[in-house]
Amino acid sequence: MTASHRAPRSAGSSRSSAILITGAGGEVGHGLIRALWDGGARDIVAIDIRELDPDIRALCSKTFVGDICDAMLLGRLLAMYEVYEIFHLAALLSTRSEFTPETAHEVNVGGTIGLLRLAAEQARSHGKSVKFIFPSSIAAYGVPDLATKARAGRVREEQFVEPTTMYGCNKLYCEHLGRYYAKHYRQLAKDRVADLIDFRCVRFPGLISADTLPSGGTSDYAPEMIHAAAKGESYACFVRADTKIPFLTMPDAIDALLALAHADKERLSRQVYNLSAFSPTAGEIATLVRTHFPSAQITFRPDEQRQAIVDSWPEDVDDSAARRDFGFVQKHDAAAAFRDYLVPAIRARYSR
Secondary structure: OOOOHHOOOOOOOOOOOEEEEEOOOOOHHHHHHHHHHHHHOOOOOEEEEOOOOOHOOOOOOOOEOOOOOOHHHHHHHHHHHEEEEEEEEEOOOHHHHOOOHHHHHHHHHHHHHHHHHHHHOOOOOOOOEEEEEEEEEHHHHOOOHHHHHHHOEEEEEOOOOOOHHHHHHHHHHHHHHHHHHHOOOOOOOOOOOOOEEEEEEEEEEEEEEEOOOOOOOOOOOOHHHHHHHHOOOOEEEEOOOOOOOOOOOHHHHHHHHHHHHHHHHOHHHOOOOOOOOOOOHHHHHHOOOOOOOOOOOOOOOOOOHHHHHHHOOEEEEHHHHHHHHHOOOOOOOHHHHHHEEEEEEEEHHOOO
């Protein structure tokens, strides 16, 4: 096992050490578990609301089916394991959150507070800070109008953080919760212990995966376009052709998560980092799709509400801090993403 994943048991403890992954059945969870396994991790404990696929389950030392808001489940984990690293991926995504905003808040915020509390209790128990890796989102931004969006260009982490969706509000608040638990948790308590949690966060742009199906995210027009073309189906894109936001391929997203998790704490100048790789318009994505699938039938039929959400996100973000502090470098620009990653895998998926 690599040094970054080695966490010996405390003296006299019968609990096994563990890397805890919530939302393990999602797009990011699949890639992360495989990457951790390939890197030597053999102590992965995974939670998802549904049973994991057998091939992913086989890479975990233990899996749980349950709700991250279930205090009894978290209590079991606390009793069974010495968790030294948490990747908190579980969330209700942007589109679904707008239909059930109160439920989204319960899951996205309540679930995160529960995990942060678990991390603090774990750190108190085994006397070492717990790494808490949290993927936030471009949805944390809220650019007021298209003219401002065009002028702003590459947006920094602290700019335009006035989200217009419940998901974005949840993610932004959880970023602040992470800072609080890392730096100020129980700051007036006489028995306070400092530095219980090492909170590290990335703001993902739109993610494109070749291995899992799009799951209804507001940025999923890009992967939906590709999958429809590979299946020979027509696709009506729910945003305008000139719509522009940043994207990242799933392998680059996983590499970034692991690079942040492995980075020396002293090198990190902040706790929330932007990530980006390429920022095509929806029309440019359609052109790339047609390059590889010449018969692709793609039209643009904007949905007014979803369009408004995407318009509130920056057309690009400044990720220079991530590149400087933990060496983030993407493998894929837009052309390479299609040529080397997306098209071969998705074409193979539908030719079986």
